[in-house]
Amino acid sequence: MKRLLLFILILLSNSRSIFACGFYPYGEEVRFSMYSPDFPLLKEFQLFIYSSDSFRSYSEKNIDTTAFDENVILWRKTYKNIISLESVHEAVYKLEKKDFQSSSPNSFVRLLIQTKDTAAMSYLFFAKKCSGLNEKISDPWERNEYAVIPVRNKLMQEALRRSTTNIRDDLKKRYLFLAMRLAYYNTQHDAVRKIYEGNFAGQKERDIIDYWSMYFYCLTEKDPVKVNYYAAQVFAFAPDKRFMAQQQYNDSVQVSDVIKLAENKQEQAAVWLLAAVRNPYKCLPYLKKIYAVDPSSKALVFLLLREVNKLEDWIYTPYYTEFTPSISAYNSEENEFDAVYKERIRKDRLYANEVYAFTKQISAAKVYYPAVWESIQVYLNIMNLDYRRALTDVEALLKQKQTDPFVTDRLNMLKTFCEVAVQPKGNALLSAFSKAELMKQYTQSNYKFIFAVSKELEFRNNAPDAAALLSTVNLSEITEQEDGWRKTIFWRTRKGSYMVYGDFYNDYFDYLDFQYTPDQVKSVIARVKQEKGTDAYSAWAYKRLHKDLDLLYDLTGTKYMRKNNLQAALQYFEKVNDSIWENERYRYLDSNPFYTDFYTEHEGSVGDTITYTKPQLVKTLLTYLKRANDPANKDRDYYYFLAGNCYLNMTCYGNSWMMKRYTLSSSTYNRTGYNDRDFIQPEYAKQYYLKAKQYSKTKKFAALCLRMAGRCEKYNLQVLYEQKKRYDASRSYEDQIFKANKYYRQLKKEYPDDYDELLSNCESFTPYFAARR
DSSP states (O other), X not given: OTTXXXXXXXXXXXXXXXXXXXXXXXXXXXXXXXXXXXXGGGGGGGGGSSOSSOOOOHHHHTOOOGGGOHHHHHHHHHTTTOSOHHHHHHHHHTOOGGGXXXXXXXXXXXXXXXXXXXXXXXXXXXXHHHGGXXXXXXXXXXXXXXXXXXXXHHHHHHHHHHHTSSOOHHHHHHHXXXXXXXXXXXXXXXXXXXXXXXXXXXXXXXXXXXXXXXXXXXXXXXXHHHHHHHHHHHHHHOGGGHHHHXXXXXXXXXXXXXXXXXXXXXXXXXXXXXXXXXXXSOOHHHHHHHHHHOTTOHHHHHHHHHHHHHHIIIIIIIIIIOOOOSSOSOOOOGGGHHHHHHHHHHHHHHHHHHHHHHHHTSOGGGSSOHHHHHHHXXXXXXXXXXXXHHHHHXXXXXXXXXXXXXXXXXXXXXXXXXXXXTSOTTOOOOOHHHHHHHHHHHHTTOHHHHHHHHHHHHHTTOHHHHHHHHTTTTOSOOOGGGTHHHHSOOEEOOTTOOOSSOSEESSXXXXXXXXXXXXXXXXXXXXXXXXXXXXHHHHHHTHHHHHTHHHHHHHHHHHHHHTTOHHXXXXXXXXXXXXXXXXXXXXXXXXXXXXXXXXXXXXXXXXTTSOOOHHHHHHHHHHHHHHHTOTTOTTHHHHHHHXXXXXXXXXTTSTTGGGTOSOOOXXXXXXXXXXXXXXXXXXXXXXXXXXXHHTOSSXXXXXXXXXXXXXXXXXXXXXXXXXXXXXXXXXXXXXXXXHHOHHHHHHHHHOHHHHHHHHHXXXXXXXXXXXXX
């Protein structure tokens, strides 16, 4: 067609559903999560939230660690907490020796100078001098795995010497740690172990310097059980070393062996914590172990959040989006997906109930973060499908004075979800509260929450509100740094129903195109016409649908075209504003649907001097069919033939394929889930060509009709071959298809003199068509 290439380019530039070649969402891109675990009081665990991504460092995640930097906290404690964490952090990590002046704006620096604490300043200057040597440097000559640097050994000896001078205990420990660290990076592992065992091992009370030292000792340990024990202690009590400590953990080691090394309940809890963090599957037994030894553990609340986010993935990723959970112990073929995940979801809901039962055994007042604990209980009931209890509990919690805005945000979200989910089919509506909350979550780009509410409305037969909410998702421009993939929602189609170019969506229009019935789209249109945008929710939720009203009319007509209901299709095409047909989106109609020949598919042809809009095409087709079906009409064969041309052109092989679809793919014939089989296996066209033969007045025209019916049959056989591998793959299937084409065989039998001419001469179409009379 003349404008097909232009249209495809426009479609690729405008569609939100077509991505770079080869893109397919997976992992974090599909993991369903509407209960974000980013609570400020748990920020130190942000690296280890449930995720299909590998853990990343604090710097990679751009997390400010000042508030939970145990080294900074220890320095501040040494000076009676009279200085701010921020000033200590700056002095310790950022300022240089020249910045230590009495006029410094930094309060910690001024304090050290005013109190003449030369010992502390001397240590800080020495530590800054060593900091550039705190990494392994490869030997360019490859004589050893890492290069040994003399200056590093010299500084290590200096640190040891300083630790033996008349110096206060806290600085002595710090110098010993510096010596250990320098020794490790200088590959002097025996020195590391000697310093640790002679100065740090066996202590009953430890601070951050002890755990830092334990980390480097852990790096030199060979016994995997001991490695896991030391890594667990460092992970639990040295937040800044967590990322590196968990990398030392050996998952093949039995936790029961590691726990034997724990000397007290605190150490036991540390072992269970790291074991749980490293385990992406069910960890309720680990939570119970931690609660038994440390009920008020901050880690306990964090691990409960991890279990909730796991359950979201296991239950809601397949339930709402029909993707496989981002982390799954189960693998199944696509054709087993429904059965496997229906049973899996059932079992995971039972597990959610187990987790809920555990949380109810504990007084929320005794845990580290009571408000979060109670909000999680509400969510667990939602996962259990106990919406009434969840709604009662969440309303009771909201009546209490919530001081944490992050908890309040989650509770409001859960209340909205419950208000929709508790309603019966056919009567699900949005309350004023829910509407306000949906708009609020939209400002936070919480598209997965909006999508979940949309699906719940859809499940309850409220297609208009579901479509309206769906039209709001994935609209804001989110950068990758803002976790854009995590906020964007992708979802797949039901089993047995496919899009032209794939099986997933991220835009409402494509979803309505392939999943909504004509009646559902009509109900959406009716609601759009009712909603005038006079209130904030209507103006927001229906904004895009108002803008797309003509597209919805066109979509309804297009769906009727797939059903071959021409009168209904015309009714909706005529509702579309005439200016729409001049839009580049519809310039594919710049071709003649009533003309084709033996080979013309999407390219331009001699017949394209006549073009049609969608309503013009349907009107003309109806007129031709009326004439063809009229027994008194002497040209019935002619009009049946033109109808056959039109129907062939409205399949994926013709110049007017967008009468039934909005996109086209080279893999179209592989799709078995179309609700319009004729789009890939042209039955209507074949029927009308055979009707034309039936009423033909000449042998040549009758032979031409069989030739065109044979073209339709060729496409039908191609689909059967691709879908069922029906033919012998060891031979050329083009030859097999040709021999299997019954209309070509009929042509040879009935019109042997015309057989070769029609099948081998591409220019024979015109004279044979002209021979109709």
